Amino acid sequence: MFPNLSDEQRRFVQTVRDLAQREFRPRANQYMDGTFPWENMRALAELGVLGMAVPEEYGGLGLSVLDTALVLEEIAKVCYVTAMAVLGEVGVQTRIIATYAPEPIKxxxxxxxxxxxxxxxxxxxxxxxxxxxxxxxxNVxxxxxxxxxxxxxxxISRADEAGMFVVFTRVDKQQGRAGIGCVLVEKGTPGFSVTGKFHTMGGENLHEIRFEDCELPPENLVLREDGFRKLLSAFNTQRCLNPSISLGLAEGALEEAVKYAKERRAFGRAIAEFQGMRWKLAEMYRDIEASRSILYRACASADPFPDPLLAAAAKVTVNEMALRVTSEAIQVHGGYGFTDEFPVSRFYRGARYGTxxxxxxxxxxxxxxKRVLAGVDPTDGIFGLGAF
Ligand SMILES: Cc1cc2nc3c(=O)[nH]c(=O)nc-3n(C[C@H](O)[C@H](O)[C@H](O)COP(=O)(O)OP(=O)(O)OC[C@H]3O[C@@H](n4cnc5c(N)ncnc54)[C@H](O)[C@@H]3O)c2cc1C
Incomplete structure (x- = not known):
């Protein structure tokens, strides 16, 4: 069965799953008002989850993009806000620092x-x-x-809580993408301020931040030469981890829909006994499993960052699937699905972020x-082993 995971990998994912189901599920509603899930983050730090993208020599677990996606999926099955909080630690920003920052910063x-x-x-x-x-x-x-x-x-996610900001900026006078690189800004740097707040339909807060004549030491310029290409390459990680959250939300929604369909009665029987409901659940399952395949394959292509074409195709596929599945889960719940009484409306709101x-x-x-136009040979067509 793909992916071929070792016993150790499976145990780690199972441990996170147990924690999420036992502790995160009961308090998921608490974070819908913008409260940051610190208690969940502390529990995940103890398991090593926040260090999944950090190489072992710096105290992390140095795990792959696929391992990371599997863990995010388990967290998103019960709590979108926590999954998004974790994404900041295991995603592109940590991988940029681990790959490109100078040794003392690492x-x-x-x-x-x-x-x-x-x-x-x-x-x-x-x-x-x-x-x-x-x-x-x-501009720098x-x-x-x-x-x-x-x-x-x-x-910007987590701007109120973050200690370090990985900032994509113009780093020299070249116009367009060529002049873009990356600097690191620590919280508390004079000239840095948080200037606006947006509360989202997913539950978390986003912020506007401002840099006014922020003085940074030269070592904080982590990417200059060829900076934009390197940033985009690292960003393919995000294009696999964002949809792993979508996948988890869809699975959580299907689980809730199955539970409800067995319990809810109409016309003297459980609604699960109606073919219209069974076919809906079947479609949701089929959609999830087809999407899972392309996502895991995109994650497994990472070396160290995922293949851009597979990552883009996986992201679009999984994000759109999650919108369909979470919406159908609400339909299975009837009018109650539209209320805050059941978790499906939370899953639906979270899924809206994906695209x-x-x-x-x-x-x-x-x-x-563009890649398909450039990559498919009009004579030979597509060779059947994956991304061309
Ligand atoms: C929950 C959440 C968390 C976020 N966290 C962060 C964060 O931590 N850091 C951060 O930097 N940003 C973050 N963002 C912002 C997010 O990355 C941007 O919203 C996104 O990149 C789109 O930019 P925009 O909102 O300015 O839309 P625009 O770029 O203005 O796009 C508006 C619409 O036009 C379409 N469009 C634009 N160009 C084209 C084109 N060439 N062809 C076809 N259609 C086009 C877009 O697809 C979109 O539908 C977050 C957003 C959300 C919702």
Whole structure:
């Protein structure tokens, strides 16, 4: 059966699953008002989950993208907000620091990521440039030996809690994507402030943050030469981990729908006995399993980052599947599905994030189309072993 996991891998995923079902499930509703799930994060830090993306020499577990996806899936089955909080520690920002930051920064920050003492935020989106990354206005000036950062980032997850901000910014005077790189900003740096708050339909808060003449030491410039290509390459990790949360939400919704269909009675029998309901559950299951296959395959392609074409195809497939499945789970619950009494409305709201973050569905479809046009040979067609 794919994926071929060792006993140790299976035990680790099972341990996270047990914790999530036992402790996170009962308190999932508490986080819908923007409260950060600190108690869940501390429990996950104890298991080593927050250090999954940190190499062993810095105190982490150094696990693969696939291992990470499996763990996020188990957490998302019960609590979207916690899964999103964990994504910050196991996702692209940690992998950028672990791959590209200078040694003293790695030694200082990465052990603190594992323990949960330093949460990481990733700052890409700007008020006037979300998808359109070539138009970033955030800018680094090189002043003597130091760096000076100015700009505004918005819709940033965990900005209130994070100790370190991984900021995509213009790092030299070149226009467009060529001038984009990455700097690290520590909370408390003079000139850094949190200037706005948005409460989301998923439950968590997002923030606007501002950098005004933030002075940074030169070693905080972690990516300059060829920076944008390296950033995008690392970002394929996010394109696998975001949909692993979607997958977990869909599975959680199906579990709830099955439970409800067996309990709810109409016309003298359980609604699960109606063919219309059974076919709905069958479609949900089929949709989930088909999506799981492409996602795990995309995750397994990581070396160290996942294949861009597979990651984009997996993300679009799984994100859209989760919208269908969570919506159908509400349908199975009838009018009660629309209330806060049952978890399915929470799953549906969380699933809505998938197609927006980590590359929107529209831009990823465009990327897939371009690669297909360039990659399919009109004479030989597609060779049947996967991504060309
Ligand atoms: C829950 C959540 C958490 C987030 N966390 C973070 C975070 O931690 N850090 C961060 O930096 N950002 C974060 N974001 C922001 C997210 O990354 C952006 O919302 C996303 O990149 C889209 O940018 P935008 O909102 O500016 O939309 P826009 O870029 O303005 O796009 C609007 C619409 O136009 C479409 N569009 C744009 N360009 C094209 C094109 N070329 N072809 C076809 N359609 C196009 C888009 O697909 C979209 O449907 C988060 C968002 C959410 C919802």
């Amino acid at each position: 030694q200082r920050i990465l052990p603190a990521v594992c323990s949960g003492d330093c949460l990481l935020a990733i700052c890409m989106t700007e008020p006037d440039a979300g998808t359109d990354v070539a138009n970033y206005r955030t 000036d090189h002043v003597g030996n130091a760096l000076r950062l100015n700009g505004v980032k918005t819709l 927006l973050g980590g590359g929107t569905t529209e831009t990823l479809r465009d990327l897939i189309g």
